[in-house]
Amino acid sequence: MTMHQAADVSVEAMIEDLRKLVEVESPSRDVDALTASARAVAAVVESRLGGRAVLVESEAGPHVHWSGGGEPRVLILGHHDTVFPLGTLARRPFTVEDGHVTGPGVFDMLGGLVQAVHGLATLADRSGVEILVTADEEVGSGSSRALIEERALACGAVLVFEGAADGGGLKTGRKGCGTFRVSITGRASHAGLEPAAGVNALVEASHQVLRIAELGRPDLGTTVTPTVAAAGTLDNVVPAEATVVVDVRVESTAEKERVEAAFAALTPCLDEARIRVEGAVSRPPMPESASAELFAVARRLLPGIEGRAVGGGSDGNFTAALGVPTLDGLGAVGGGAHADHEYLVIDAMAERAHLVAGLVHAIRDPRGDEPASATGTDAT
Known part of the structure; x- marks a missing residue:
């Protein structure tokens, strides 16, 4: 499957779904806010992919889990909590201007979630795909780690939709990270x-x-x-x-x-x-060897895309440590994570959504048969 063979996606629809998620603020540890956010994520997933997105309750707030049915083959992994406190939206509202989308969480990582959902919607067959969107990644994933590891092992391949590396590259390695208190x-x-x-x-x-x-x-x-x-x-x-x-x-x-x-x-x-x-x-560290196989697939789908090892950690560190092939940085192209100038590049949204579809198809069918494109109301 080449990138141009995926059914088209609507950038306008992606931006509208992104607006819905950003305008429900979701600071880590605020369970009420995260409950509202999880419901918004579930609604977007269900409206674009059908089926039912289940809220998995935890002390940190609800995680969102969706399955396309069939034998698990690939896990789409992300989080809906952000580092921004309630009230940030009033000061820095969702804005579409000069080819960028700005607002709290657009790059880390709500934009990536929207791109993943819309990319999957281009596939008529979504079996074997699971989506897990957690509520506590920004604060260490204490309540979600066991679930992440369980679903990663069950699926056998993980695509992480954290924001892209500088220049739009994929994140092929990550440092292990931690905090000590003396x-x-x-x-x-x-x-x-x-x-x-x-x-x-x-x-x-x-x-x-x-x-x-x-x-x-x-x-x-x-x-x-x-x-x-x-x-x-x-x-x-x-x-x-x-x-x-x-x-x-x-x-x-x-x-x-x-x-x-x-x-x-x-x-x-x-x-x-x-x-x-x-x-x-x-x-734990995510070695580049954990992403090598999936990155090679991404390079076939999108020739010239770069892979970079980065210092920040994500939930991909956990899945890679289990020996599960993991590719990270598949989310929004942009920058300014955790900062007031956080932004997403609109022109890259469709390409990244198509990349999702291509990767999922290649993982499920390594023989390379052409996929059926989605039609009807589920297509974006």
Whole structure:
């Protein structure tokens, strides 16, 4: 199947569906907002693909699961939570202008979801396809990981609709990533009258930050970055408590294990100070080998498309770690993820939707028979 052989898609219809999703704000951890968002996602899926999209309740909010029936062959994976708090839409409304769509979540990753649905709608036969749209990817996928892994193993191939890499490339590898929290306990005292009677948690934290920063190995792709620190209560009190939050990115399992062991081995520098470390590299690395087979298919469908390894993590890290072929970055072409200038490129929407159809067909029928195009009310 070549890209031009897929049934056409309506860019106008995709933009309208994207508007529906963006205008239901969906900040992570806001269960009420995410419930409304999940219902909106389910409505778009059902209107374009038919069948029933099931809301899978969780403590983080509802996940959306849809199946085209038949033997599972390919999982379309995404998320509907965003990093933007309620009220962002009032300040930065959904806008279509100068070839771009802007608004909270258009690139990460509501645009990708819409493109995936409309691409699937061009196929008359949607059997073997599942869609899973989770509610907590932006905050670690704690409530969805088991479901993601279950469906990935059942399907045997995963297409992840996170936003594209710079220039529209696919994401063929991802670093493993995680967050560590180092909590330090000292002892308070009067900073003027009895400074030596205290155990200064801020000073201890300063020692630990310097140690932690030395754990990075840029030559191996490992970054260890202290990002947030807090200490103290009043300007005349020796601080009794301090915390340091650290972002970690690794390219290999060996580095994951080394960094986790180094955090576990941290010891205080000051007498009587105590340290507690929480966290891990919770998303394992996604090696480029996990995407090689599917990326080769994408290159046949869309010659010249590039593949890039990136530092950010996604739920594709989990599926790749299971040995399930996984290709990421299939979503919107654009940029500005998590930023006020987030945008989606309209001219790329139809091509990306067609790429979905081509990949799904190739996974289900590696012999290369031509697919039947969708007709009737289900076509977009």
